[in-house]
Amino acid sequence: MSTQLVWFRNDLRLADHAALIAAAARGPVAALFVLDDETPGNWRLGAAQRWWLHHSLISLGRSIEQRGGRLLLRRGRAGPIVKAVAAELGAHVHTLIHHEPWAAVQVNEAGPVTQHLGVTLAPPESVLSGTGGRYRIFTPWWRKLLDQMPPPRPLPVPDLRWADVSRIASDELDQWQLLPTTPDWSGGFADWQPGEAGAAARLADFAHRAARYDAARNLPSVEGTSRLSPHLALGEVSPNTAWHVIADAVGEGVAEPYLRELGWRDFAANIIGQFPDHGDAPNREAFARFPFVDDPAGFGAWCKGQTGYPIVDAGMRQLWATGWMHNRVRMITASFLVKHQLIDWRHGERWFWDTLVDADYGSNAQGWQWVMGSGVDSSPFNRIFAPVGQSAKFDAAAYIRRWVPELAKLPDAAIHAPWEAGVALIRAGVKLGRDYPQPIVGHEAARARALAAWAQVKAGRSDDAMQ
Ligand SMILES: Cc1cc2nc3c(=O)[nH]c(=O)nc-3n(C[C@H](O)[C@H](O)[C@H](O)COP(=O)(O)OP(=O)(O)OC[C@H]3O[C@@H](n4cnc5c(N)ncnc54)[C@H](O)[C@@H]3O)c2cc1C
Structure with missing residues (x-):
């Protein structure tokens, strides 16, 4: 043999x-x-x-x-x-x-x-429409994928006989210097357990919480999602295993919202198969002409979590400290960068790429193009997330207290928009501009500027089907 x-x-x-x-x-x-x-x-x-x-x-x-x-x-x-x-x-x-x-x-x-x-759960090229074409919209694609689901049950580690590799050169892992040196920014990564055993433990833990996934997954203040993404990104657990462990734990019906999210990962693979340059080029041609602004200081404030919008800053600080950010907050922070600050989505995409432990070429590009409105299946540009409204709606007060401690003493009602907190700010001993930044842009003005930029793009073209 x-x-x-x-x-x-x-x-x-x-x-x-x-x-x-x-x-x-x-x-x-x-x-x-x-x-x-x-x-x-x-x-x-x-x-x-x-x-x-x-x-x-x-x-x-x-x-x-x-x-x-x-x-x-x-x-x-x-x-x-x-x-x-x-x-x-x-x-x-x-x-x-x-x-x-x-x-x-x-x-x-x-x-x-x-x-x-x-x-992936299924080969991307196997999920085809009735006319034999590839899908570009998630929902019909998902319905079609379900025809092939459940995926095959995971297989155990085989019995292994090893080849003699003693004459083959191999590097020492430490030579690669994959870890940060000075400064070592990885202190907040200690809760992660990379590797196959860590992935299995995380999946087993989530199986106990999976019944509450649908109710909790949009709430950044609670541990409502699996946090399995970095393990999936480096393949320490197969998506088929994740599917079956969760479906077995709570039943396929209750598991559906989670399985559907797992589906988005496959969908990203489907999209990069059709648009290999998804990470660099907008799917919708009109966006190539979008009048982004060059704002290194604003970009720096976003990266560091110093925009003056607590939900945005909490997310960006969670990302920097732990290498992960809650999905709802990824959408809010990404939207803030491209629509409130008018900064090119590719700058944000690259920052995420460098700082996320779950960085995935397809999912990251898909997330950014979805938020920008430039993807084949994406949120329309003129749907602009209001960061304060999102923060209150998804009950982010505890999350903000955790990641923006300078605002921790503010009551829930005031913490989402400290510049409107009045006397609560004084009681908490917080002075904006000294302890925490003033908002980097006003929401209404930023919204008007973004819509004007979009109107300018639309006026310059006639061939795009964008809403
Ligand atoms: C701007 C932006 C950038 C993103 N970049 C990445 C990225 O680089 N890598 C990445 O894995 N996800 C990315 N996502 C998707 C999503 O935010 C993460 O997959 C999710 O937050 C991971 O947490 P979890 O494992 O607890 O997710 P759960 O809610 O437990 O979801 C289960 C699994 O499904 C997959 N998944 C969930 N949502 C998505 C999605 N929208 N797209 C693709 N796969 C999904 C993940 O593998 C995840 O582990 C991005 C989203 C946005 C809006």
Whole structure:
């Protein structure tokens, strides 16, 4: 039986890993991960995800060692490296199909590779309309995906026999310097447990809370969502596993709102298959002419959580401190950047890419283009989130107290808009401009400016079907 090389990418797990299972059935297995910052078009992992990757690789490496093997680590352009290692071992290569545009380039360069399913619930190209076309709108796509659901039940770790890799060069993980040095901003990441065991623990914990998901998922003050996204982003758990564990725990009917969110992740893969440059180019052509403003100071205030809007600042500080932000607040902060500050969505997208532990090319671009209104399936531009209204509606007071402690003494009614708090501000001992910023823009003026910019774009074109 000939040696089989399993090329791990953002699928850092042993369970329910079709490439590993296929390899194990065919011969002794070698395991390789390549840190690729070089393939053209590749979005290099951001800093927060590098932190995660470091710990996840330790976890995967240990799991392999406990089973008697060794995870080979190499850095460089993935395709040629995989090809060379396969040649040295005389091995055939197996990997999972990834959907980022550069993933196919890597595979083409790696030479003969057998690709397997397992990154999404279903292959994106298998969800087709009656006329055989790909979907661009979520709801009909989701209905069609459901025809193929539930996904296959997850498979256990196979029995493994390891190839001799003692002659194959491997880097030391520490050489890669994936962790921050000075300053070390990762102190607030301590609650995360990267790796397959951490993913399983997080999923098991969420299974106890999943019945309350629909009621709680929009409330940033409570732990209502799974927080499984970084584990899914690096593939420490398969989406099929997440589907079945939650559906088994609460029943498919009660689980539906959660399963549907999981569907958005697949939908993002479907969209980048049709728009590979989704991270850079608006789907709707009119938005290429949008009059964004150049405002480095305003962008800096947004990044640091110093806009004077408590819900926006709380979200941006949660992101910086923990590498994660609640979905509702991602929408509010993103909307604030592009509509209140008129800053190009791609700046925000890149900041998220660098700071999110769950950064995912398709989901991040989809989120930003949805908020901007430039995506194929997105919120219309003229639906402008009112940050104060959103903050009150979704009961964000406790969330704001946690992340914007300078406002902690304000009562719930005043904390969403401190500039209107009057005497409550004095009682809390808070002086705007000294303890906490004045609002960087006024909501009504910003809204009027955004709508005027949009009207200008619309006036300059006649071919776009945008509302
Ligand atoms: C501007 C913006 C940027 C975003 N960037 C990313 C990103 O880089 N990576 C990322 O995984 N998600 C991104 N999202 C989607 C969403 O915010 C996160 O997936 C979610 O907050 C993760 O938390 P959770 O695991 O607790 O989610 P849950 O509510 O528990 O959802 C379950 C799973 O479904 C998936 N999911 C949920 N919502 C979405 C969505 N809207 N799009 C795609 N997948 C979804 C995630 O994998 C998540 O773990 C973004 C959203 C916005 C508005």
